[in-house]
Amino acid sequence: MLQFWATWAKDLLVLRRDRAGLLILFLMPAVLVLVISLVQNNVLERSGGSDLRVLFVDADGSPFSRQLGERLGAVEALRLITREDGAVLTPERVRTLVAAGDYPCGVIIPPGAGAALAERVRALAAQIGGVPGPPAVGGSEVVLCFDPTVQGIFRTALKSALGQVLLGLEVEAKARELSRSLGGGFAGGALGGGDQALRMLAGERLLTLQVESTAPGQKPTVPNAVQQNVPAWALFGMFFIVVPLSGALMRERHEGTLLRLRTLPVSYGVILLGKIAAFVCVCLVQFSGMLLVGRYLLPRFGTPALELQGHLGAAFGLAFCAALAATGYGLLVGSAARSYEQGAMFGAISVVVAAAVGGIMVPVYAMPAAMQTLSVVSPLGWGLRGFLEIFVRGGDFAAVAGPAAALLAFFAGSLLLAWLFLARAGSRGR
């Protein structure tokens, strides 16, 4: 243990002396989260949209609901999904998939929605025409449920598209009723002329939209740019540990220190573990710092404060797994690269690419379909998914078990490869 702690303390001391490296590690993610949060808070929520995968359940099966599905499916930039793994979707399944973040949103047409609309149209026509008719019935609302991480532009785009389709269907239903009461004509009659027809068409909305943001039983959240950006950029900053860590390993290899370490009566595995522990500690300090930035600094610039509404223990547990993944990757880059410059360049660029693919910069649901598929291979994407479970959906340990396991597997794989590279270099006396 003496050797483990000696290496842990030495690596922390070396890092502390590297002021430029520390600035990159701590200041860069803080500046990024500040800038990106401000930009997204002010601009992104009001700007355009993108392709959305929309789960669609027709539990009604009426001509009305079929038309709604057809017209919604014809809307550009929406992709309607009615089956999942070969099975027809149910309202419960849609809510579960959306709440889990597997899909950004879903539309549910409840049973009886078409019949209720027809009844309400007839009741309205009777009421306006002063003719005794059926009593007004309560219409079933079309349900639109969102993953809480889906932000303003996409919500607005979908709500607008669905609202237009519903309005069109409602107006058509009213016009049909109008036509029927006029006996096939459209210029006066039972409804008593143009004014009443206008009241019928432009009056009370019979079809309404119910918007859900969370699944039943889940803690209500207020998603905003800060809730997403703080954990996202904290992850990015943690993975940037790859640059100083791979650099430290490269320097040990090139400056002869590694040779000296390998002639000591201590396993090199113990020395590597001490190094990993030191860099994991730095990552956790980084993560804590970023939470404090989100909680106390960002509100000073006009953004909402970070709400630590999820399970904080789970957040730090996941941060620990992400820190291990980042240090494992740093060791892999440091052991595989042939020069300091190569390691630093490859390490930095690969982290930026993994961040972009993993949804750190642009939410995964806003990416083209091919990129969404690619996003599943990014460790930063796994980490982000876990953090969003906690910070946006109020998840606990169980909710982040999948991403945590993936990060640990990545760590183990990276460490194994790094060990093989080091053993290979060792067999050549390097």
Next chain:
Amino acid sequence: MEPATTSEPSPLPLVRAERLSFRYPGAARAAVSELSLSIAAGELFGLLGPNGAGKTTTISILATLLRPTTGTVAIAGHDVVRQGRLVRRDIGLVPQEIALYPSLTARENLAYFGRLHGLTGGGLRDRIAECLAFVGLEEHADRRISEYSGGMKRRANLAAGILHRPRLLFLDEPTVGIDAQSRHTILAHLQALAGEGMTMVYTTHYMEEAEQLCSRVAIIDDGRILAEGAPAALVDGAVGCSNLEELFLGLTGKQLRD
């Protein structure tokens, strides 16, 4: 010129290498070929050879850094392959590179390597002070290595190699790239260590240095020993050679090595 062997090693050698060969993966020829060595305790043994002769590879095998392709090496009776951990307790290494952390001070570097050797507390502090005083760096102990001159770095490198009082010290060109004053100081330190009975295996390109310092030398080329013995005896036994450098050039040739 015929290979020469002029002195017999001690009957109980600290280092015994038998028919040692090593080929780097993918290399066309062996870096070390059928090399046998015997070094007695207390000897200051010089390994001399042109670039690429196999000096560093030989030291790397003896220091447990490389596994020999064939042959055996025992240090203090322990096999370097099967009993590497035991061997590493007895050896120290002063590599060609300044194998220290530049952003740490000399004291911090020695403290780290000392702890890896299992030294702690007051014993470690005293030993660090002793080593720094030995190499004349006690007044600069708390300066970072990156602020040292080339000669000071070489001395700190030596201090790190002897911190744990190894029985056998490997020095791979410890005086390369430094001024005459620093070189003179380091050679004096090595003579002092030899006087204390430390066994040393030493590589260098400076023949006069080896002639002055080593009790025995081996001239190697293409991974084979061409001549072995006390420097003066080797020169005396070679026809037409007045010093070790002439003997060296006579054995290894004057063509440039890459």
